[in-house]
Amino acid sequence: MSKRSDRPLRIATRRSALALWQAEHVAARLRAHHPGLQVELVAMTTRGDQITDRPLAAIGGKGLFLKELEVAMLEQRADLAVHSYKDVPMELEPGFAIAAVLERADAADAFISNDHSRLAQLPHGARVGTSSLRRQAQLRALRPDLELVDLRGNVNSRLAKLDAGDYAAIVLACAGIERLGFGSRMRERLAPPHWLPAVAQGAIAVECRHGDAEVAELLRPLDDESTHRCTAAERAMNLCLHGSCTVPVAGYCVETETGLALWGLVGDASDGRLIRAQAEGPAGEPRVLGERVAALLREQGADAMLGR
Numbered sequence: 191m192s193k194r195s196d197r198p199l200r201i202a203t204r205r206s207a208l209a210l211w212q213a214e215h216v217a218a219r220l221r222a223h224h225p226g227l228q229v230e231l232v233a234m235t236t237r238g239d240q241i242t243d244r245p246l247a248a249i250g251g252k253g254l255f256l257k258e259l260e261v262a263m264l265e266q267r268a269d270l271a272v273h274s275y276k277d278v279p280m281e282l283e284p285g286f287a288i289a290a291v292l293e294r295a296d297a298a299d300a301f302i303s304n305d306h307s308r309l310a311q312l313p314h315g316a317r318v319g320t321s322s323l324r325r326q327a328q329l330r331a332l333r334p335d336l337e338l339v340d341l342r343g344n345v346n347s348r349l350a351k352l353d354a355g356d357y358a359a360i361v362l363a364c365a366g367i368e369r370l371g372f373g374s375r376m377r378e379r380l381a382p383p384h385w386l387p388a389v390a391q392g393a394i395a396v397e398c399r400h401g402d403a404e405v406a407e408l409l410r411p412l413d414d415e416s417t418h419r420c421t422a423a424e425r426a427m428n429l430c431l432h433g434s435c436t437v438p439v440a441g442y443c444v445e446t447e448t449g450l451a452l453w454g455l456v457g458d459a460s461d462g463r464l465i466r467a468q469a470e471g472p473a474g475e476p477r478v479l480g481e482r483v484a485a486l487l488r489e490q491g492a493d494a495m496l497g498r
């Protein structure tokens with residue numbers, strides 16, 4: 191019996207269907223590893239969820255999805271928070287730590303359409319919905335003729351807007367649509383290394399108060415070392431490029447037989463120019479590899495492309 195059996199462990203989560211799925215998933219994993227442990231969800235709405243009519247870049251970026259959950263942890267209303275790792279800023283607020291990164295789902299993006307089976311088969315000038323500058327840059331590179339239109343909101347509402355006929359196609363993460371049971375709506379996998387996902391896409395991160403040894407210990411068995419290393423390399427690259435969700439940066443790292451291989455990309459959403467780099471390094475030094483790929487992107491002009 192866990193010594194916590196008198197007090198439930200409370201998981202702070204956003205209320206979107208995907209966030210609730212991910213929080214329930216972490217709760218189930220915790221119960222499986224710690225029989226007798228009581229686990230509860232504390233669902234809340236964040237500013238990032240409330241404001242859906244403007245691009246994230248214009249309203250303050252990804253931290254908006256974490257703030258309320260972090261306040262709940264500071265006020266002892268929750269013990270941990272579950273996030274899509276790709277929505278977690280490169281630098282956490284002081285006083286918090288990522289205690290576990292769960293095994294990654296499919297990291298790729300998906301092309302979704304009701305009438306067209308491939309990106310290459312979209313008619314000239316077709317409307318594609320995505321607010322992600324990273325997705326816009328890669329779409330422009332492949333199909334400069336497309337009309338790219340802003341599309342924010344959670345996974346379910348984006349699919350609803352597609353079904354309402356507002357767009358010929360949209361691009362979403364495979365991980366999100368599969369978790370919500372919409373995997374059959376994927377028409378084409380936009381796969382790395384040709385098409386690169388957001389840094390840490392497909393991985394779930396669990397955040398807790400820095401120094402909360404009891405919660406960190408409970409979370410330890412949920413951590414997947416390989417995913418943790420790969421996402422560390424991707425995030426180090428992004429941090430080096432001063433990346434956030436507001437700039438078109440993409441990255442994907444895998445473990446190979448000899449270590450880690452990391453692909454990085456910086457793009458221009460207005461004209462579809464892409465800068466790419468790839469490097470390999472030892473498994474024990476993901477951050478060094480991330481910094482190396484960032485430096486390779488810089489040598490090719492990444493800073494100018496990111497507007498600095």
Ligand SMILES: NCc1[nH]cc(CCC(=O)O)c1CC(=O)O
Nearest residue numbers: 274277362363365366391392393
């Ligand atoms: N930007 C929102 C977001 N954050 C995480 C996912 C998908 C799940 C994941 O990548 O882990 C999504 C939806 C999407 O981009 O399609």
